[in-house]
Structure formats: C-alpha cells, structure tokens
Amino acid sequence: MTHSAYVFDAYGTLFDVHAAVRRHAGEIGPDGQALSEIWRAKQLEYSWVRTLMGSYRDFWQLTEEALDYAFLKVPTADPALRGKLLDAYWRLDCFPEVPAVLAALKAAGGRIAILSNGSPAMLESAVKSAALDTVVDEVFSVDEIGRYKTVPDVYEMVTTAWRLYPQSVSFQSSNRWDVAGAHKFGFRTVWINRTGQPDEYRDHPPALILPSLNGLEAL
Known part of the structure; x- marks a missing residue:
C-alpha cells in the first residue's frame, strides 16, 4: 500500500x-x-x-x-x-463492490474517509444504511465550510484534520470535475469512470482510471 x-x-x-x-x-x-x-x-x-x-x-x-x-x-x-x-x-444503494474494497483497504492499514458535498445528516444516513460505518473512519462534509467542491478549501479539510501532505492521499471520485479539483489541490487521484464518459480537464489528469472500485485494493 x-x-x-x-x-x-x-x-x-x-x-x-x-x-x-x-x-x-x-x-x-x-x-x-x-x-x-x-x-x-x-x-x-x-x-x-x-x-x-x-x-x-x-x-x-x-x-x-x-x-x-x-x-x-x-x-x-x-x-x-x-x-x-x-x-x-436518504438510503441510496451503494455499488456492489464498495463494501469489500473499502474493507480490504482498511485491513491493509489504510485510513478511510468520505469527502462529500452531502450534508452531515444525509451522509450519516447513507453510510449507515449501506453498513459502511464499520469501515469508514471519518466523514467530511462541505457543510463545515459552507462552500462546495471544487474549491481548494474542501480538499484541505482532509489534510488539516489528518495532518497529511496532499500527495499522501489517494482520492477517488466518479465525477471528472471533482478529480480535476482534487488533482489541482495535490491529491493522487483515481477517476472511477463507471459510465464510460470521455475524458476532460486534461490539464488535471487522474493518476489512474478504473471502471469501478475493483482493483483499487491491489494497487
């Protein structure tokens, strides 16, 4: 890892x-x-x-x-x-591979977080209904700063709270614009291109493109 x-x-x-x-x-x-x-x-x-x-x-x-x-x-x-x-x-389905991949990353010693536009109550409900509360270490909501992605302050919430350099964080998103914002901030980014969308924001490329979270735990 x-x-x-x-x-x-x-x-x-x-x-x-x-x-x-x-x-x-x-x-x-x-x-x-x-x-x-x-x-x-x-x-x-x-x-x-x-x-x-x-x-x-x-x-x-x-x-x-x-x-x-x-x-x-x-x-x-x-x-x-x-x-x-x-x-x-409030109770959206998680994608099928999500629980196993997150559990594998955590078992290998990784810290697991969610960084989302969602409100704290929305995220708490989604995480609990998908039974991810046992593997997710922390949930960061933009509600804390009152601005949405892709402002740099959103990504900085993680590095400030966990006292990490941006390059030590692997950030995964299915939204290409979110990947671009995270790359600009300094995260290592993985674009989860679930629906086969064409690439954009080519001046802020992901380190890796995957069709799902599968394979992330093997990297």
Whole structure:
C-alpha cells in the first residue's frame, strides 16, 4: 500500500444517485431515467452556482430544489411521488463492490474517509444504511465550510484534520470535475469512470482510471 489515506467522494462513487428513481420506476413511468438525470444535473449545477455567488444552502435543500425542477421538466412524472423519491435518497444503494474494497483497504492499514458535498445528516444516513460505518473512519462534509467542491478549501479539510501532505492521499471520485479539483489541490487521484464518459480537464489528469472500485485494493 503506497498511500496512508483513501478518501472517497460519496454520490456517484460509493452511492448510486439514480437508485432513488429506479426504486420507484414503475410508478414514475417511461421517463424515469430523464427525471433522474435532470435531478442529478441540477443538484450539481446549484452547488456550483451557489458557491460562485457566495449563497450557500446545504445539499439537502439543493436536492429538494433540483427534484422540483426535474418534475417541471418531465411533466409525465407525477409530483405526488416527491416524498417517496426524497425519502429513498436518504438510503441510496451503494455499488456492489464498495463494501469489500473499502474493507480490504482498511485491513491493509489504510485510513478511510468520505469527502462529500452531502450534508452531515444525509451522509450519516447513507453510510449507515449501506453498513459502511464499520469501515469508514471519518466523514467530511462541505457543510463545515459552507462552500462546495471544487474549491481548494474542501480538499484541505482532509489534510488539516489528518495532518497529511496532499500527495499522501489517494482520492477517488466518479465525477471528472471533482478529480480535476482534487488533482489541482495535490491529491493522487483515481477517476472511477463507471459510465464510460470521455475524458476532460486534461490539464488535471487522474493518476489512474478504473471502471469501478475493483482493483483499487491491489494497487
């Protein structure tokens, strides 16, 4: 093991952000995928815009607002499902390989953390429902600083709390923009490209690209 700390983004990397809509796909109808994609895209857009203009709202508020927008964009989806979808978001499925990979990294002596835009309550619920609370050493939420990724202060929360140099941290995210921000800060980065997206931000390249977390424990 070459890194003393393994830090993971949460949504899209450990937890499937589309699981909430998929859980109620039968009630939503044929446009469920479109609803889910708009929901996620707006959730992220709101985080970036609010950070740029210095008007922070926690990630749960942005999640609610993004879903409301998605319902307006997808009129075939019944807004009466709002409560069910938001409830499901508190208990998103983790990807199948996540528990075993994190356990293997921890067993090999690594410290395991989550660094996420999510609010503390959201992250606590997700970690517990996925039974990851026994392997995750610490959860860092941007709520502590009131700004979202990719501002450097977000990544600095880890190095400050754990008294580490950035290069001793291996950071994993499925979001290419997050990988770029972490690389700029100085982390060793691994892009978990689950959906085969084309590369971007080529001036801030990942050290490694993997289709899932599998194989990370062998490096």
